[in-house]
Amino acid sequence: MVLSLNPSTTTSLITIGREQRFRTQKIIKAELNTVIKQARLGNIRPFVKLQWPTVHLDDWQWDILESLFNPTIRRVFVKGNTGCGKGAAAGIACCIYYHIWNDAKIIITRDSMKMAQKIAFGEVDKWWRQMSFKPPGNLLVSGVYDNKQHSISLANPKHIEGFRGSHSPHVFFWFDEATAPNLEDKYKLANTQAKKFLALSNPSTLAGTFRDSFPIESPDKTQTIVDQYGKTRCITVSGWDCTNVKQKCLEQPVSPIGGIKIAGTFYPHGAPISKEHFNQCQQIIPGQTCYDEFIALLNDADPLIRNVYALGKFPDQDPNRQIIIPDWLVAPTKLWNRWHHLWIRANRDRHESALKLLERILPVEGFGLDVAASKYGDTSVLAVGGRNGIRAIHECQFSDTQQTMWWVLETAFSYGIDLKQGHVPIAIDWGGGYGNAVGDPLKRLNVHVIEVHGNATSALDPQKYANKRAELYGETGRRLDPAGDFRMIPFSLPDIQTLRAELIAPIKIYSGHDGEKYYITPKDRRGADENYMGKTLREILGRSPDRADAVVYCLYALRDQRRRRLIVA
Missing domain, CATH: 3.40.50.300 (P-loop containing nucleotide triphosphate hydrolases)
Structure with missing residues (x-):
């Protein structure tokens, strides 16, 4: 039986449908x-x-x-x-x-x-x-x-x-x-x-x-x-x-580290999971990391993987951006502490045998000086060291740079070194405006002064270092890297918390798209590029990195001295 509708009924149904769709669309x-x-x-x-x-x-x-x-x-x-x-x-x-x-x-x-x-x-x-x-x-x-x-x-x-x-x-x-x-x-x-x-x-x-x-x-x-x-x-x-982790959803039908319990059945680590139980562990949020993936990262031997990629925390160290890794300072400070009792006996008691042994272990072959002009602000810092490490860090605060100059001479003489003979070098920062006030008078006294211009072009590797300051810290990093070129030559550093914080603070700032040439974190706004948006070292540390600067200047003086000897030879 065929049911037929007259034209008026068909028109009415079409109109009703249109009105319903219109009302739905309007709603x-x-x-x-x-x-x-x-x-x-x-x-x-x-x-x-x-x-x-x-x-x-x-x-x-x-x-x-x-x-x-x-x-x-x-x-x-x-x-x-x-x-x-x-x-x-x-x-x-x-x-x-x-x-x-x-x-x-x-x-x-x-x-x-x-x-x-x-x-x-x-x-x-x-x-x-x-x-x-x-x-x-x-x-x-x-x-x-x-x-x-x-x-x-x-x-x-x-x-x-x-x-x-x-x-x-x-x-x-x-x-x-x-x-x-x-x-x-x-x-x-x-x-x-x-x-x-x-x-x-x-x-x-x-x-x-x-x-x-x-x-x-x-x-x-x-x-x-x-x-x-x-x-x-x-x-x-x-x-x-993450929901997939909270609900213990799995990516693979294999029990993760620590095992897993599904519907009353415990599967030890590495055990295959039945299809029935695996179907109960399917992802709730497609594409999100699952429980087994997360647990694998959380149990990684590398703390960087655990903290960054599993827990979303900032790392304690960044091998790709940090010039000096915190772990690199562990062995040098332990070595320095090992010989610190000799330093105490040699300097406090003036014990002759201790002095001779200390001189053999940590000879003084160069100095690094970071100059400050204020009596109440930053300190002037003198780093004393040689091929085997930094023996000591000395600090002073004088408003008169002439007083700072005589303090440097007297401190060096306490190590048995007369800087006026011109044999032992001292590297001084010339860029801060105060270094020349100490360095020029020292030059007139025949002291072997090496000028450090932080913004100058690197003479060592201009393809890697964007300026001299990057070179100084970069080469210090090379010296301290336990897996680097100097890994067989121990090096000591004073166990001073402020020095440690200052050494690890500078970060590489790449100046090109190749990810090779870099600057480092500027000391303060005066030395920063106008486009630099990050925090300066003074803002990060709450002070100027004077101790670290003195150390890298000292190492630069030692490298320069060795280079001069090779040229003469």
């Missing part, structure tokens, strides 16, 4: 407009639930989103363990920001243009395609374009142009892998234009703008701080904060 449009207004005010959750109704986000991912859309917070810095899902939160944030502001200009960058397109923009592309209601604009291979004032684009870190000219009430910069050396000079430009700024990275560095944006005290604590840009949210993500 949806009204709801979308409502959640957009809420998102602009900082209430982001309704918008996320409408656009991605099935998404599962961790609490710290909500923290990123809510901080970015909080009207009182301008910048968000996020460090976390490997594979936690920082990029996913950033991709969602870009899609939201683009949608809720019709004049949003979003600029994404990373360590390379290729990785910015593949990894960072890949997250935007992924979440854009999953949006229930697409915003206006065309999704392209490397961006989204609606019009000149409404777009998502990539900035090439090799060129500065992509970080200029982004003028709009709603400019959003996203720096992925934000510790990359070639992004350092881009932060300043981005911060001058950004309404919102997001930086993500593994915390594998001790220096740079990313590290400096976290507080010195408790840098691994999630907190909101107030800095020159207003409020900055600093978020730390540990593997323990």
Whole structure:
């Protein structure tokens, strides 16, 4: 039997369907407009639930989103363990920001243009395609374009142009892998234009703008701080904060370190897991690190791997950026302490045999002097040492540089050395404005003075060292490296905490894109490049690194003396 409808009935049904669709679209449009207004005010959750109704986000991912859309917070810095899902939160944030502001200009960058397109923009592309209601604009291979004032684009870190000219009430910069050396000079430009700024990275560095944006005290604590840009949210993500880790989801059907209990059955480490039980351990958040991956990193023998890549903490040392690694100072200070009793007997009791033995073990063959002019500020520091190490550090405070000069002569004479004979060199910093006030009179007394000009071109390796100061610290690092060229020649250093802190503080600042030639952290603002955004050594330490400077000057005097002897020979 065929049921037929007259034309008027068919028309009525079509009209009813159109009206229902129109009412549904009107309701949806009204709801979308409502959640957009809420998102602009900082209430982001309704918008996320409408656009991605099935998404599962961790609490710290909500923290990123809510901080970015909080009207009182301008910048968000996020460090976390490997594979936690920082990029996913950033991709969602870009899609939201683009949608809720019709004049949003979003600029994404990373360590390379290729990785910015593949990894960072890949997250935007992924979440854009999953949006229930697409915003206006065309999704392209490397961006989204609606019009000149409404777009998502990539900035090439090799060129500065992509970080200029982004003028709009709603400019959003996203720096992925934000510790990359070639992004350092881009932060300043981005911060001058950004309404919102997001930086993500593994915390594998001790220096740079990313590290400096976290507080010195408790840098691994999630907190909101107030800095020159207003409020900055600093978020730390540990593997323990990830849902897949909390729920003990597994990547492989093999029991992880420490074993695992599933549905009442315990599997010891390395045991295969049955298919039934493995199905109960599937990932809750696709792509996020799982329990077995996290536990493997957490049990790595290298503390850098454990702290940085498992727990999201800043490292105690950074082999790629630090010139002198803290571990390199352990053996030299132990060696110095071993002979310290001789130093006490030789200097306090003037014990003749102790003096002779000490002179054989730690001969005095050169001096390094860092000059200060104030009686109440920094001290003048004299490092005394030879081929086997630094024997002692002496300090004084005189307002008169003539007094400092005579103090140097008297201190050297206490080691049985008459500097006026011109045989033993003393290297003096000439760049601070006070070194020549001591050095020139010493020269007139026939003292072998070596001038140190920190900003001069390196004569030793100009392809590696951007200036003399980088060379001085770089060569000191070579001398102390237990796996380096001098590994078979022991070296001692005074066990002084302030000296240790000053030696490990300078960080490499790469001056080119090849990652080879570098400057080091400037002492103070007077000696810093105008584009330098990081903390100076004085700001990091709370003082000038005078003791470390005196030590590197002393080693430079010794190298210069040896070089002169080779030339004469």
